[in-house]
Amino acid sequence: MTTPQHPEDFLHAIRARSAAEDGIFWVDDTRLGVFEAEAARRVSATNWRRFVLHDRLIDMLRRRHSTEVRWSEIRSAWLTQLHTLATAEHQGALLDRMERIIDERLGEDVDLVMLTQDVALRSMLPVALSGITEGEAELVRRDLEMKLLRLVSPTPAGIWHRLRFVGVQLRSGLVVRRVLRQRAHGKRPRQLDLADPFVDLLPRLGMDRALDVVTTVLTAIGGPPGTAAASLLYEFVRHPEWQELLTEELAAVDPVEFRTAPTHAAPVTHRFVKEVLRLWSPPLLLVRRNQFSFDFGKTRLEPGDWYLLSPHLIHRDERLWKEPDVFDPDRFLPGAPHGPADRTCYVPFGWAPKKCVGANIGTVQLMGLCRLLCTRYQLTVDRPEDLRMALRFAPVPEDFRGRLVLR
Ligand code: HEM
Numbered sequence: 456m457t458t459p460q461h462p463e464d465f466l467h468a469i470r471a472r473s474a475a476e477d478g479i480f481w482v483d484d485t486r487l488g489v490f491e492a493e494a495a496r497r498v499s500a501t502n503w504r505r506f507v508l509h510d511r512l513i514d515m516l517r518r519r520h521s522t523e524v525r526w527s528e529i530r531s532a533w534l535t536q537l538h539t540l541a542t543a544e545h546q547g548a549l550l551d552r553m554e555r556i557i558d559e560r561l562g563e564d565v566d567l568v569m570l571t572q573d574v575a576l577r578s579m580l581p582v583a584l585s586g587i588t589e590g591e592a593e594l595v596r597r598d599l600e601m602k603l604l605r606l607v608s609p610t611p612a613g614i615w616h617r618l619r620f621v622g623v624q625l626r627s628g629l630v631v632r633r634v635l636r637q638r639a640h641g642k643r644p645r646q647l648d649l650a651d652p653f654v655d656l657l658p659r660l661g662m663d664r665a666l667d668v669v670t671t672v673l674t675a676i677g678g679p680p681g682t683a684a685a686s687l688l689y690e691f692v693r694h695p696e697w698q699e700l701l702t703e704e705l706a707a708v709d710p711v712e713f714r715t716a717p718t719h720a721a722p723v724t725h726r727f728v729k730e731v732l733r734l735w736s737p738p739l740l741l742v743r744r745n746q747f748s749f750d751f752g753k754t755r756l757e758p759g760d761w762y763l764l765s766p767h768l769i770h771r772d773e774r775l776w777k778e779p780d781v782f783d784p785d786r787f788l789p790g791a792p793h794g795p796a797d798r799t800c801y802v803p804f805g806w807a808p809k810k811c812v813g814a815n816i817g818t819v820q821l822m823g824l825c826r827l828l829c830t831r832y833q834l835t836v837d838r839p840e841d842l843r844m845a846l847r848f849a850p851v852p853e854d855f856r857g858r859l860v861l862r
Contacts, residue, residue, distance in 0.1 A: 462739075462846060462847050462848070463845065463846045463847075466739060466740075466767075466768075466846050469482055469488055469490070469768070470768055470771060472488075473488065473490045473768055473772070474772075474773065474774075477491060478490040478491030478492075478494065478768075478772070479491050479494055479751050479753065479754065480754075481754070482763060485760075485761055486742070486761045486762060486763050487754065487756055487760065487761070487762040487763070488762070488763045488765075489751075489762050489763065489764055490763075490764075490765055490768040490769060490772070491769075492769050492772070492775060492799040492800050492802070493799050494751060495764050495769065495799075495802070495806060496799050496802075496806055496807075497749075498745075498749055498751075498756070498762065498764075499743075499764070499805070499806035499807065499808075499809060500806070500807060500808065501747055501749055502743065502745055502746050502747065502749070503526070503746075503808050503809050504747075504808070505525070506525070506526040506527075506746075506808075506809075507523045507524065507525055507526065508523070508524045508525075508526060508529065508660070508664050508667070508668070509521070509523070510661055510663055510664050521661055521664075522659050524656070524659060524660055524664065526808075526809075527808065528656075529653075529668055530808070530812060532652035532653070532656070533649050533652070533672070533812045534812055535652070536647065536648065536649055536651065536652060537582075537649070537812060537813070537815065537816060539647060540582060540647065540816065541815060541816070542715070543711055543714040543715040544714075545647075546714050546715070546717075546816075546819050546823075547714040548581075549578055549579070549582065549816070549819065549820060549823065550578075550714065550819075550820075550823040550826070550827075552577065552578035552581070553574050553578040553820070553823055553824065553827065554827060554831065556573060556574045556577050556578060557570075557574055557827065557832065557859060560859070561832075561859060561860060561861065562858060562859075562860055563858060564856060564857075564858050565856065565857070565858060565859075566855065566856055567685065567688055567836070567852070567855040567856060567857050568607075568682075568685045568851055568852060568855050570859075571681055571684035571685040571687075571688055571824075572600070572603065572681035572682070572684070572685065573681075574681075574684065574824070575676075575680040575681040575683075575684045575820065576596060576599060576600075576676060576677055576680070576681055577596065578820065579676045579680055579816075579820065580592060580595065580596065580676065581648065582648060582649060582676070582816065583648060583649045583650065583669075583672045583673055583676050584631070584634065584648055584649070584650045584669065584672075584673065585646045585647075585648045586634075586643060586644060586646045586648075587630065587634060591630045591634070594623065594626050594627050594630055595627045595630055595631075595673060597623050597627070598623045598624050598626075598627035598673075599627075599673060599674070599676075599677030599678075600677070601619075601620050601623055601624075602620075602624075602674065602677060602678075603677055603678055603681070605620065606678070606847065606848035606849070607682075607847045607848060607849070607851050608847075628666055628670070631650070631666055631669045631670065631673075632662055632666055634650065635650065635653065635654055635657065635662065635665055635666075635669070636662070638651065638654045639654050639657050649669075649672045650669045650672070653665045653668055653669065675811070675813060676813070678737065678738065678848075678849065679737040679738065679811075679817070679849065680813075680817055680820060680821075682735075682737040682849035682850065682851060683731065683732060683735070683737055683817070683821060684820070684821060684824055685851065685852055685855065686731050686734070686735035686737075686844070686850055686852070687728065687731045687821055687824060687825070688824075688828070688834070688852070688855070689735075689842060689844060689852040689855065690727075690730075690731050690734070690735075690782055691825070691828055691834070692834065692836045692839050692842065692857075693782070693839070693842060694782065697727055697784065698828075698829070700723050700727075701721075701723060701724050701727060701825055701828075701829050702829040702830070704721050704722075704723045704724055705721055705724060705825065705826045705829045705830055706829065706830055708720050708721050708826075713822075713826065717818075717819055717822040717823070717826075718818065718822070721822060721825075721826075723784070724822055724825045724826070725787075725818075725822065726784035726785065726787040726788070727784045727825065728818060728821045728822055728825065729784065729787045729801075729803075730782060730783065730784040730786065730787065731821070732803035732821075733770045733786075733801060733803065734770065734771075734780075734782055735767075735844065735849075735850040736766040736767045736770055736802075736803045736850075737848075737849030737850065738848050738849050739765060739767045739846060739847075739848065739849060739850065740763050740764070740765050740767075740848075741763065741764040741765065741805070742761060742762075742763055743761065743762050743763070743764060744759065744760075744761055745757070745758060745759065745760045745761070745762055746758055764805075764806070766802045766803050766804075766805065767850075769799075769800060769802055770800075770801070770802075770803075772800075775795070775796055775800045776793065776795070776800065777792065777793035778793065804817075830862070831861065831862060832859040832860065832861060832862060833859070833860050833861070833862050834857060834858075834859050835857050835858055835859075835860075836855070836856070836857035837854075837856045837857055838854075841854075842855065
């Protein structure tokens with residue numbers, strides 16, 4: 456197959472092919488598409504069953520062997536921190552930060568994709584890396600914004616932009632190194648964030664691997680949460696009937712219960728968020744390198760081969776979902792005939808054992824955004840009837856401009 460260059464055409468082409476070829480086929484000479492739900496689950500489980508963090512380049516340069524650190528150890532450190540952060544106090548602080556950031560832009564005519572990106576990233580940054588100066592936070596944010604712009608921009612960046620990008624990336628990396636080192640030497644207080652566990656692990660991990668681990672989290676909060684928030688606004692604007700249902704629920708919800716456990720406190724809103732994540736799962740394609748031989752029956756992956764996964768294509772698979780292109784949060788009502796047939800069909804946060812560690816806090820953030828939209832702000836969008844979603848590295852609403860004012 457000749458691969459169309461535009462990401463949108465590419466995605467449409469592989470969706471059509473996936474339907475015709477049962478979800479598993481060579482997308483081109485080097486990449487196997489694994490878009491069948493059960494196969495995606497199995498290949499992920501096998502591929503990452505013993506994933507170890509190496510320091511290969513540094514080991515080679517220094518002619519040494521660094522200690523192996525298992526990825527499961529890294530994940531369990533993140534999950535422990537996130538569990539401690541899952542309280543009314545910390546979740547409430549996240550929602551308050553979102554409100555403050557939106558308040559700064561009240562009444563302005565804004566690009567809503569950039570605004571939601573800013574709100575999602577700046578409110579989540581202290582969860583990943585806190586206790587940093589405004590200047591340090593600015594550098595980290597600029598690095599993440601540049602990474603994201605490169606991914607969502609329809610045109611490739613020029614040479615100067617690329618050089619600036621590398622410069623910002625290096626300086627942002629220096630911030631992370633400095634924070635970890637100073638915390639380790641008692642020159643900065645320890646924090647309840649996703650970087651802190653690696654201060655204790657520094658002697659085993661070394662600074663390069665610790666930086667990689669913290670960068671993984673920073674990159675994870677720099678992309679999907681913001682694009683998911685933009686998609687949420689997009690569906691919110693397009694569905695006044697759901698705006699009404701959500702407002703009814705959220706105006707009556709107990710604020711403390713909402714901060715503690717929003718998915719229980721506001722089930723209608725939870726269904727709305729789940730449906731947004733089903734239709735518009737970011738990122739649209741995940742590229743993975745295979746580590747062990749894997750037999751799919753009709754074809755095989757060998758170690759070193761590449762494969763593609765896509766929550767988006769699984770969520771749009773007509774064999775799994777009735778009318779998959781229709782936005783209908785009620786498919787998540789228990790027993791709904793158009794709901795997910797089983798757990799492998801709904802995978803907005805990916806697959807074990809690499810599944811997104813931020814799934815819960817990411818959901819809290821999106822539900823908090825719904826509450827702000829329904830109870831605090833009034834959103835007006837330019838030409839809502841012309842709204843259209845572009846498919847880049849993630850779904851991105853095009854020409855999505857508008858303003859938020861207080862109700
Ligand atoms: C709605 C918001 C979010 C979405 C849709 C999302 C989605 C994803 C997806 C699809 C993956 C890849 C999983 C795989 O490879 O199977 C992932 C990985 C990851 N996410 Fe998220 N994510 C979100 C929010 C967050 C947040 C808020 C955090 C941190 C606080 C986070 C941290 C991570 C990390 C650390 C990984 C890498 C896990 C690993 O490599 O083991 N994510 N996310």
